[in-house]
Amino acid sequence: xxxxxxxxxxxxxxxxxxxxxxxxxxxxxxxxxxxxxxxxxxxxxxxxxxxxxxxxxxxxxxxxxxxxxxxxxxxxxxxxxxxxxxxxxxxxxxxxxxxxxxxxxxxxxxxxxxxxxxxxxxxxxxxxxxxxxxxxxxxxxxxxxxxxxxxxxxxxxxxxxxxxxxxxxxxxxxxxxxxxxxxxxxxxxxxxxxx
Amino acid sequence: xxxxxxxxxxxxxxxxxxxxxxxxxxxxxxxxxxxxxxxxxxxxxxxxxxxxxxxxxxxxxxxxxxxxxxxxxxxxxxxxxxxxxxxxxxxxxxxxxxxxxxxxxxxxxxxxxxxxxxxxxxxxxxxxxxxxxxxxxxxxxxxxxxxxxxxxxxxxxxxxxxxxxxxxxxxxxxxxxxxxxxxxxxxxxxxxxxx
DNA sequence: GTCTATAGCCCGATAGAC
DNA sequence: GTCTATCGGGCTATAGAC
Numbered sequence: 001x002x003x004x005x006x007x008x009x010x011x012x013x014x015x016x017x018x019x020x021x022x023x024x025x026x027x028x029x030x031x032x033x034x035x036x037x038x039x040x041x042x043x044x045x046x047x048x049x050x051x052x053x054x055x056x057x058x059x060x061x062x063x064x065x066x067x068x069x070x071x072x073x074x075x076x077x078x079x080x081x082x083x084x085x086x087x088x089x090x091x092x093x094x095x096x097x098x099x100x101x102x103x104x105x106x107x108x109x110x111x112x113x114x115x116x117x118x119x120x121x122x123x124x125x126x127x128x129x130x131x132x133x134x135x136x137x138x139x140x141x142x143x144x145x146x147x148x149x150x151x152x153x154x155x156x157x158x159x160x161x162x163x164x165x166x167x168x169x170x171x172x173x174x175x176x177x178x179x180x181x182x183x184x185x186x187x188x189x190x191x192x193x194x195x
Numbered sequence: 196x197x198x199x200x201x202x203x204x205x206x207x208x209x210x211x212x213x214x215x216x217x218x219x220x221x222x223x224x225x226x227x228x229x230x231x232x233x234x235x236x237x238x239x240x241x242x243x244x245x246x247x248x249x250x251x252x253x254x255x256x257x258x259x260x261x262x263x264x265x266x267x268x269x270x271x272x273x274x275x276x277x278x279x280x281x282x283x284x285x286x287x288x289x290x291x292x293x294x295x296x297x298x299x300x301x302x303x304x305x306x307x308x309x310x311x312x313x314x315x316x317x318x319x320x321x322x323x324x325x326x327x328x329x330x331x332x333x334x335x336x337x338x339x340x341x342x343x344x345x346x347x348x349x350x351x352x353x354x355x356x357x358x359x360x361x362x363x364x365x366x367x368x369x370x371x372x373x374x375x376x377x378x379x380x381x382x383x384x385x386x387x388x389x390x
Numbered sequence: 391g392t393c394t395a396t397a398g399c400c401c402g403a404t405a406g407a408c
Numbered sequence: 409g410t411c412t413a414t415c416g417g418g419c420t421a422t423a424g425a426c
Binding site: 231232243253 | 401403404
């Protein structure tokens with residue numbers, strides 16, 4: 001009987017896809033340094049040589065899979081901006097952002113991962129800050145980004161009680177007032193205590 | 196002339212202190228995996244053998260310096276609890292918590308560091324949740340911890356615009372209303388949008 | 391084209407010289 | 409007590425066998 005009816009090119013593409021999926025999973029679980037080409041190859045049921053042949057280096061393989069999705073443009077009234085940023089967080093806690101988690105897990109120990117996360121956050125931050133004509137816009141939008149990152153880390157990477165399993169709507173409901181007060185609240189806040 | 200008038204024990208203690216300071220700095224800057232005993236020894240102006248002699252292993256040296264300060268007990272009315280948690284964040288952004296940063300930078304790639312950070316956060320979270328007789332107390336206090344961690348990461352490890360250089364009081368002022376609304380706000384929030 | 395073998399490097403840890 | 413030399417092992421990346 002004839003051999004597999006799968007064209008060589010198709011076979012090759014499938015192997016590459018298996019490698020990419022294995023890399024995404026292992027980099028997200030163990031970070032850049034502790035993920036080895038050997039382990040990726042084993043998980044993808046190939047061998048290390050082929051991984052190198054297809055992706056050139058461990059560094060380039062990582063760059064292929066560790067991407068942080070860029071935000072959609074943010075604009076409108078302060079109320080709308082706050083809701084858009086909250087919706088952005090809502091997406092992240094609704095579907096596990098596997099590729100971004102690979103970048104986030106490695107960002108403290110791998111400069112390329114840090115750059116990827118930092119630049120994605122700064123782009124969103126600066127764009128949002130552009131809609132706010134207040135002197136502390138950078139701080140306000142930086143805080144929103146930091147809170148969003150903290151929530152993602154707490155939910156997926158630390159698995160904190162309550163946060164790990166909470167329904168997305170419950171998380172966004174509890175954070176709605178925070179996002180609004182940070183984006184367009186009085187700096188001294190209605191809740192400021194003089195005590 | 197006589198040699199150094201420094202007793203042996205004193206000399207030894209000084210060397211150990213130099214090693215600990217160098218380890219704290221390098222682990223905080225580069226994380227566990229990328230910090231080598233060789234580099235610590237060089238930074239402390241000794242040699243690797245002596246580092247191993249004094250601290251037994253890289254793992255034990257790391258455990259000595261990567262500690263997260265435990266919180267003070269939290270109690271009182273919901274308003275007071277929110278203010279105490281906010282004050283806790285205020286301390287962290289007032290003085291750079293070097294030892295905690297070493298643990299945080301390594302928490303995603305080194306299990307012992309993850310345990311240290313996680314347990315410190317869970318202890319504070321559970322203690323705070325104990326003061327709140329609501330079903331979603333875990334989620335509320337988990338969010339507070341996540342926001343606090345995100346703020347520390349954004350300020351010291353990512354150096355986000357606005358957050359990196361902001362005066363501590365400005366940060367806590369912007370977060371005050373958030374902490375109050377998360378700790379004791381209506382779950383559906385006064386700002387809930389039905390759109 | 392696919393895979394095996396290995397070169398070359400750096401590491402943590404140890405043994406023993408001084 | 410302090411330091412040097414080295415062991416054993418894991419890694420990325422490469423060279424070459426099939």
